Amino acid sequence: MVLRIPQSFADAILEQSRQEYPDECCGVILGPIGSDQALRHKPMINSAHSPTFYEFDSKDLLALYREADDNDEEIVVVYHSHTETQAYPSRTDISYASEPNAHYVLVSTRKEIAPATEFRSYRIVDGVVTEEDVVFL
Amino acid sequence: MSLNVAGNVEVRIPTILRPYTKNEKVVSASGSDLQSVIASLELNFPGLGERLLENGQLRRFINVYINDEDVRFMGALEAPIKEGDSVTILPAVAGGSM
Numbered sequence: 001m002v003l004r005i006p007q008s009f010a011d012a013i014l015e016q017s018r019q020e021y022p023d024e025c026c027g028v029i030l031g032p033i034g035s036d037q038a039l040r041h042k043p044m045i046n047s048a049h050s051p052t053f054y055e056f057d058s059k060d061l062l063a064l065y066r067e068a069d070d071n072d073e074e075i076v077v078v079y080h081s082h083t084e085t086q087a088y089p090s091r092t093d094i095s096y097a098s099e100p101n102a103h104y105v106l107v108s109t110r111k112e113i114a115p116a117t118e119f120r121s122y123r124i125v126d127g128v129v130t131e132e133d134v135v136f137l
Numbered sequence: 138m139s140l141n142v143a144g145n146v147e148v149r150i151p152t153i154l155r156p157y158t159k160n161e162k163v164v165s166a167s168g169s170d171l172q173s174v175i176a177s178l179e180l181n182f183p184g185l186g187e188r189l190l191e192n193g194q195l196r197r198f199i200n201v202y203i204n205d206e207d208v209r210f211m212g213a214l215e216a217p218i219k220e221g222d223s224v225t226i227l228p229a230v231a232g233g234s235m
Contacts, residue, residue, distance in 0.1 A: 053233035
């Protein structure tokens with residue numbers, strides 16, 4: 001598997017992760033159902049406002065799925081940032097991962113690698129994490 | 138053959154739970170509150186109820202909406218359901234480095 005993502009989206013996600021530091025940032029990229037194409041970037045609010053946790057607000061979540069449904073879109077990428085740890089899914093991430101078709105992108109803003117940033121993508125299905133390549137378009 | 142059964146509400150099922158509904162995205166259920174709607178789902182789609190409940194409460198990271206309202210603000214399992222209501226189940230999108 002491979003994630004193909006426009007460079008501009010990746011740049012925007014990294015910028016968002018720096019802007020929202022020290023909190024984790026989060027969001028999605030949508031695409032036509034079944035296309036696996038990351039076409040529409042939508043930053044979301046981390047309603048947990050936490051450096052170690054993120055959660056989409058419940059109303060925002062419903063609105064997001066309604067909007068996707070109306071547009072015949074689905075969530076192609078779910079992303080969030082880790083602020084002090086590596087860009088690898090935590091046990092928490094794995095237990096809550098509930099979109100078997102989505103690419104789970106993690107970025108890290110940890111100080112050891114500043115000003116560079118990690119940008120990695122995974123599949124998380126039935127608790128099993130598989131890292132995949134990322135191709136920037 | 139459709140697995141849908143006669144009921145007074147439609148329930149939208151998220152992708153991850155569709156294996157329980159033979160990949161049906163919208164199913165029918167019946168009941169006068171969320172508790173009985175979930176019981177009716179479990180009856181027709183065994184195993185689904187357990188994915189929604191834990192120790193008799195809604196699971197923390199499952200969001201359920203009646204029309205546009207999160208049931209947590211409407212009495213959770215006791216939230217009343219009327220004929221024609223639409224119930225939407227969505228897993229929370231959450232995680233973190235913790």
